[in-house]
Amino acid sequence: MTRHLLRDDNLTPAEQAAVLDLAATMKADRYARRPLAGPQSVAVLFDKPSLRTRLSFEAGIAELGGNPIIVDTQNTHFGRGESLADASLVLQRYVSAIVMRTFGDERLAEIAGGSRVPVVNALTDGFHPCQLLADLLTVRERLGATAGRTLAYLGDAANNMAHSYLLAGASAGMHVRVAGPSGFDPAPAVVSRAAEIAAWTGGSVEVLRDPREAADRADVLATDTWTSMGQEDDGLDRRTPFWPYQVNKELLALAAPEAIVLHCLPAHRGEEITDEVMDGTQSAVFDQAENRLHAQKALLAWLIEAS
Ligand code: CP
Numbered sequence: 118m119t120r121h122l123l124r125d126d127n128l129t130p131a132e133q134a135a136v137l138d139l140a141a142t143m144k145a146d147r148y149a150r151r152p153l154a155g156p157q158s159v160a161v162l163f164d165k166p167s168l169r170t171r172l173s174f175e176a177g178i179a180e181l182g183g184n185p186i187i188v189d190t191q192n193t194h195f196g197r198g199e200s201l202a203d204a205s206l207v208l209q210r211y212v213s214a215i216v217m218r219t220f221g222d223e224r225l226a227e228i229a230g231g232s233r234v235p236v237v238n239a240l241t242d243g244f245h246p247c248q249l250l251a252d253l254l255t256v257r258e259r260l261g262a263t264a265g266r267t268l269a270y271l272g273d274a275a276n277n278m279a280h281s282y283l284l285a286g287a288s289a290g291m292h293v294r295v296a297g298p299s300g301f302d303p304a305p306a307v308v309s310r311a312a313e314i315a316a317w318t319g320g321s322v323e324v325l326r327d328p329r330e331a332a333d334r335a336d337v338l339a340t341d342t343w344t345s346m347g348q349e350d351d352g353l354d355r356r357t358p359f360w361p362y363q364v365n366k367e368l369l370a371l372a373a374p375e376a377i378v379l380h381c382l383p384a385h386r387g388e389e390i391t392d393e394v395m396d397g398t399q400s401a402v403f404d405q406a407e408n409r410l411h412a413q414k415a416l417l418a419w420l421i422e423a424s
């Protein structure tokens with residue numbers, strides 16, 4: 118059966134652990150495995166901008182012996198009537214996997230629907246599962262393990278990163294707290310799914326309003342932009358209600374003494390995170406960005422092997 122990663126819970130907790138184990142192995146010996154030698158091609162489609170995802174997939178696919186085909190979709194027929202389902206039927210005749218960054222999750226589902234090659238979510242409005250694999254790899258490296266650790270995500274708790282922290286963090290056995298202002302809470306269906314997973318793994322999930330309660334003795338503080346791609350003109354005040362959730366040295370002081378700080382980047386320094394924290398000794402953000410490469414290489418190798 119073809120395996121996809123459309124959202125974080127498409128991997129069971131055991132499968133997530135296997136991908137992270139593989140990522141650590143592949144990071145230690147970066148050029149050892151070439152499952153895409155041939156080369157086999159992988160299509161990487163972008164409906165939205167990107168720096169890290171684009172570069173890490175392009176470099177990673179090449180390192181796996183494959184041929185990355187990067188497509189900015191404004192130069193395709195997507196905007197002028199070609200259906201995504203038809204495009205998917207075409208692409209799978211050329212490539213061994215399809216990676217896509219898009220808006221609504223239903224667009225990715227349309228690509229995956231009839232696909233006999235693995236489809237990977239490179240960020241949608243709903244989820245960012247590749248980022249979470251990198252984040253969890255970083256937590257393992259810095260804190261030794263994920264299970265039992267507390268991760269507090271502060272800011273826009275309704276966005277893709279909040280949803281992915283809930284699902285993937287719960288799968289990794291973490292205690293996940295998300296905190297944001299009123300009107301920016303995670304989707305209830307995602308919270309209940311994460312709670313269901315946490316009941317299996319020994320983790321937990323909490324949706325909080327108070328940023329200090331969320332940060333209290335946390336092992337990981339995580340944040341993200343207050344305005345995600347596509348939300349620039351949504352008419353909401355995406356600054357004023359968010360200031361109490363800024364990850365700054367006062368909030369970090371409430372966390373565990375050895376706590377690490379994560380941000381998927383790009384950061385808006387002085388908004389969701391201060392320079393002091395971003396450049397401080399507890400920041401893991403650049404290891405986190407590097408780990409996109411290693412985690413995605415492992416994911417592609419694993420999906421192709423499993424499919
Ligand atoms: N973190 C992340 O996905 O970055 P890009 O938008 O630059 O790909």
Ligand code: NVA
Binds near residue numbers: 276
């Ligand atoms: N929540 C952000 C993540 C960027 C990597 C966005 O969707 O724009």
